[in-house]
Amino acid sequence: MMLSQIVRPLVDTQIRRLASSQTTYSTLVETIAKWLSYLGVKARVTHLANQSGQIQVSLTVDKPNTCASDDWQQILHNLEGQKSVSxxxxxxxxxxxxxxxxxxxxxxxxxxxxxxxxxxxxxxxxxxxxxxxxxxxxxxxxxxxxxxxxxxxxxxxxxxxxxxxxxxxxxxxxxxxxxxxxxxxxxxxxxxxxxxxxxxxx
Known part of the structure; x- marks a missing residue:
């Protein structure tokens, strides 16, 4: 079974929880970090904003547990001085x-x-x-x-x-x-x- 077949119903449940929450900001910060953790990504939400019907999110991402230290350092090195590439x-x-x-x-x-x-x-x-x-x-x-x-x-x-x-x-x-x-x-x-x-x- 694909991971998404398990995660998607879970995400749907969390969305309903967000809709009924009285502490939407903090709950969403926690939820987004949790979603990324399903993929093995350690992230922290640093900013949330409602913008034109969408939620703008800023993140800091740490080295995933499964990522080798040498690979992570190479990724950081490659990012320096590079512009985003589509x-x-x-x-x-x-x-x-x-x-x-x-x-x-x-x-x-x-x-x-x-x-x-x-x-x-x-x-x-x-x-x-x-x-x-x-x-x-x-x-x-x-x-x-x-x-x-x-x-x-x-x-x-x-x-x-x-x-x-x-x-x-x-x-x-x-x-x-x-x-x-x-x-x-x-x-x-x-x-x-x-x-x-x-x-x-x-």
Missing amino acids: SLSAYNQIVPSQRSKLQRLFAYLIQTSQPDHKTNLNVITNKLNKLNLDEFMLLGIRSALRVPQSIDRLIKEIDPDVVALALPQAVEIALSDRQLNREAETAIFAMLKAAKSGAKSY
Whole structure:
């Protein structure tokens, strides 16, 4: 069972608790830190504000328990002097052959999470729009959707760091309907295993 299938009902319960709380600020500070802890992230909320119908949050994040000290220090070092980089530019830095495999991987996840994808173009469009990818990437995914994809072959051929980069959006695709079928679950676990098998910076 995917962690999200356990966490999501718990989060729903906590949301209802927040709605009825008389100490919303302090309760939300505690709750957000708890949500992140489910992922093994140690964080402290330093600021909350209601802004245009959304909650603006500032955090300080400590080294996760599962993160090696050398890796954490390298992350901190890499952050110094760097500006924020969007996921779009990160994908654009992937070599073309790997980018093609990534497009096929996203296509496979859409195929497995939406069995009638060939006839439900609205569902496909909604899933693709949520990925926040450039048009070149989207065209490749649409093309890959026309033929069956093999997760076993893709996982063997794709670079572990490319898999790691794609994991958040892969999970978003798989859970976009708040359901997870066996094929999509198998694919996500295969991606997790592949992402842990190696590391190289793009």
